[in-house]
Amino acid sequence: MTMAHPDHHIVFLDRATLAPEIVLRRPAFAHGWTEHAQTAAHEAVERARDATILILNKVSLTADAIAHLPNLKLVAVAATGTDCVDKGACEDAGIAVCNVRGYAGATVPEHTFALILALSRSLIPYRADVLAGEWQKAGQFCFFTHPIGDLAGRRLGIFGSGDLGRQVAALGRAFGMDVVFSDRKGAVQARAGTMPFAQVIETADVLTLHCPLTEDTRGLIAAPEFARMHRKPLLINTARGGLVDEEDLERALASGQVSGAGFDVTLPEPPPLDSPLMRIATRPNVIVTPHTAWASREAQQALADQLIGTIEAFAAGQRAQLLVQGRR
Structure with missing residues (x-):
């Protein structure tokens, strides 16, 4: 979805970490959307350069990369674990960080x-x-x-x-x-x-x-x-x-x-x-097994739904679900 003068540009760096059949609906606010199946760590800065919201699952986002992304406002991790993101660097840069929780209970x-x-x-x-x-x-x-x-x-x-x-x-x-x-x-x-x-x-x-x-x-x-x-x-x-x-x-x-x-x-x-x-x-x-404990169809869909819901909440000014608050 691409709209004129969008409020946000969203980039998903590793969409292939969710199964193709999982429905990833587009957020209900004006935005641009770009997704990549996979992204190597050295490609992250170039692909995320125009992003205000960055979605990733396992792509490494280092302090050096974060320093080269001045437009970034939110890093949305499509998982519970956030060790792939330098959260301290995000906090120093005023970038919010969120993850997905509770989807893998079964x-x-x-x-x-x-x-x-x-x-x-x-x-x-x-x-x-x-x-x-x-x-x-x-x-x-x-x-x-x-x-x-x-x-x-x-x-x-x-x-x-x-x-x-x-x-x-x-x-x-x-x-x-x-x-x-x-x-x-x-x-x-x-x-x-x-x-x-x-x-x-x-x-x-x-x-x-x-x-x-x-x-x-x-x-x-x-x-x-x-x-x-x-x-x-x-x-x-x-x-x-x-x-x-x-x-x-x-x-x-x-x-x-x-x-x-x-x-x-x-x-x-x-x-x-x-x-x-x-x-x-x-x-x-x-x-x-190849890191598939989390990957039932039901769990992946719940993850996708929560991910977009959290991004929508952030765009609406809600901060309760954030791990790192970022700039208001």
């Missing part, structure tokens, strides 16, 4: 448990065995080439007690699991409703990550933590790449410190073919 927890169930019951390797003719070779009604475990009675340790962590907890309780939330790593005393970080690491049968990537959480799970995993747990990450040291994970799997891993996120994305996570991806006790 899709991410369901994907988390899809990984937990598939690994607990060895679904992937059993399927491979069936396709390879192992059932016929067994000569009986079933065969036992991979371990199978129930979730009922096992401890589920959750890192992150936001909306997604709480929804995962609800699913865990429905399966009869003993659900515990971890306190922050290094906390002197556990907060009410949480268990000390080290105790969760040592006693959980399944560990699942639902926290943001910050300087405090980068490398949250690494060699010292793997060494303390006495229960040889499953490790699930549907949050952010970088929370787990992938090289240490590779060693932990090789030594049996963990019994399996289900990862939907890596750092960077996509991962290089020779990265630790890609090296372990062929193991029968590892499942790697």
Whole structure:
């Protein structure tokens, strides 16, 4: 949509991060609209130069880039995580920042448990065995080439007690699991409703990550933590790449410190073919999915609707949904 003398020019840098069938309606105010399927970081400034509102999902927007965008008034992140944007630089420049929240309350927890169930019951390797003719070779009604475990009675340790962590907890309780939330790593005393970080690491049968990537959480799970995993747990990450040291994970799997891993996120994305996570991806006790935990049709449409609604609110002078307020 392009109108004469628009109030805003909107540029979407990576529209292909939403599925083609998702309806992204145009905002109900005068505006110009430009979208690109994908944008490399070095292309961002040139493509965003005339934008007053910039939409992005995973394109990196650095302080240097922000300094070259004097017309920019709002950065709208089409996701919950905003680590791709230098929010401090935006604040210094008077640029508002918003994200999308609450749209993934069903899709991410369901994907988390899809990984937990598939690994607990060895679904992937059993399927491979069936396709390879192992059932016929067994000569009986079933065969036992991979371990199978129930979730009922096992401890589920959750890192992150936001909306997604709480929804995962609800699913865990429905399966009869003993659900515990971890306190922050290094906390002197556990907060009410949480268990000390080290105790969760040592006693959980399944560990699942639902926290943001910050300087405090980068490398949250690494060699010292793997060494303390006495229960040889499953490790699930549907949050952010970088929370787990992938090289240490590779060693932990090789030594049996963990019994399996289900990862939907890596750092960077996509991962290089020779990265630790890609090296372990062929193991029968590892499942790697391409950052699709969030991507049910329902969740993507809710994201798109909220994204445009927040942009409309900003254009109307409403600031309640902003992470960085920007200039008024």
